[in-house]
Amino acid sequence: MTQSLPPLSLNRNARIEVRRIGEEKQPVFVVDEAFNGCEDLVEFAARSAFVPPTTGSYYPGLNAHLPANYLPTLLPALERPLTEIFDALPGRLGRSYGFFGLTNLSPAQMAVRQGLPHTDSANARSFASVHFLSASFGGTAFYRHKATGFEVISNVRANAFKTVRTREIDSHDAQPRETLAHLYEEIAHVEPVFNRLILYRATQLHAMRLENADALSLDPKYGRLTANTFLNT
Numbered sequence: 313m314t315q316s317l318p319p320l321s322l323n324r325n326a327r328i329e330v331r332r333i334g335e336e337k338q339p340v341f342v343v344d345e346a347f348n349g350c351e352d353l354v355e356f357a358a359r360s361a362f363v364p365p366t367t368g369s370y371y372p373g374l375n376a377h378l379p380a381n382y383l384p385t386l387l388p389a390l391e392r393p394l395t396e397i398f399d400a401l402p403g404r405l406g407r408s409y410g411f412f413g414l415t416n417l418s419p420a421q422m423a424v425r426q427g428l429p430h431t432d433s434a435n436a437r438s439f440a441s442v443h444f445l446s447a448s449f450g451g452t453a454f455y456r457h458k459a460t461g462f463e464v465i466s467n468v469r470a471n472a473f474k475t476v477r478t479r480e481i482d483s484h485d486a487q488p489r490e491t492l493a494h495l496y497e498e499i500a501h502v503e504p505v506f507n508r509l510i511l512y513r514a515t516q517l518h519a520m521r522l523e524n525a526d527a528l529s530l531d532p533k534y535g536r537l538t539a540n541t542f543l544n545t
Contacts, residue, residue: 315359318352320385330397333454334463334499340454341393341511342502346443350507353379353539354445357412357532372417372426372520374530378410378539386541390441390511398513400437400545410441410541414532415449418525424481429455429496429519432542434470438514439543444504449536450523451504454516455496463499464515514542 327344347353362374369375387405394400419427432440442452456463457473459480465473484491501521502510512518522536529535 315356317379317381318356319349320353320379320381321348322346322385322389323348331500331502334456335461336463338464338513338516339397340500340502340516341397343509343511344505345507346509347385347507350445353382354533354537357414357445357537360412360532362412362414362530362532370423370426370430371413372422373413373415373536376412376414378412382539383408383410383541386441386509387543390543393511394439394543394545398439398511400439404437404545405543407544408542410539412532413536413538413540414530415520415522415536416528416530418528419522424492427519428492429453429457429517431465431515431517433514434465434467435544436466436513436515437545439511439545440514441509441511441541441543443509443539443541444506445532445537445539446535447504447506448524449504449528450521451502452510452518453498453502453521454500454512454518456499457517458495458497463517464513465517466515 323345326346329342331340333340356379360376362376365371365375391402395402459476460473462469462473480495
């Protein structure tokens with residue numbers, strides 16, 4: 313039986329901040345108290361079926377479908393920041409998609425590529441958003457790759473970065489993950505706040521900064537729950 317949709321709407325009194333991070337001064341768009349009815353969104357997630365991520369995904373947890381009204385509510389509101397802050401092309405969000413994410417792996421349980429800073433795309437016209445639906449398990453951190461100095465991995469940098477990164481992973485294969493983590497410098501951290509939404513380039517090196525891993529729960533009401541969206545313009 314299909315469950316009813318949560319009564320979502322955007323909060324017109326949301327607090328907005330643009331942070332310029334690192335040496336490349338790329339923007340991170342931060343919206344606090346982004347949605348009205350956010351508690352209903354969590355309730356929807358709690359009634360949803362979470363499953364392992366699709367093949368090829370490194371997400372360290374389980375995924376579930378967002379309610380059908382989530383993206384139609386969110387995407388029109390992101391048109392303006394995408395065009396004015398990120399210089400994206402307007403009216404080109406038809407290929408966007410998203411999912412609930414429920415983290416269930418501690419850092420010790422993650423594969424090497426799950427725990428390291430990464431990008432979601434090498435396409436400069438792709439973007440990602442994270443909507444925090446819990447506040448106790450850490451936010452999103454952004455990084456500079458020390459060997460190359462890259463903070464953004466666009467198409468023109470992708471091959472050079474991949475070559476160095478593969479060599480680093482292979483040479484540290486038998487060593488603790490912390491050794492690989494030291495190959496990156498954190499340049500910014502967005503703290504987790506319930507109903508905070510962040511938007512950033514999908515080419516930006518980033519990673520979940522997981523905290524309180526011992527308290528992770530498979531119950532969306534108590535675990536590290538996010539709504540993750542990927543936008544293609």
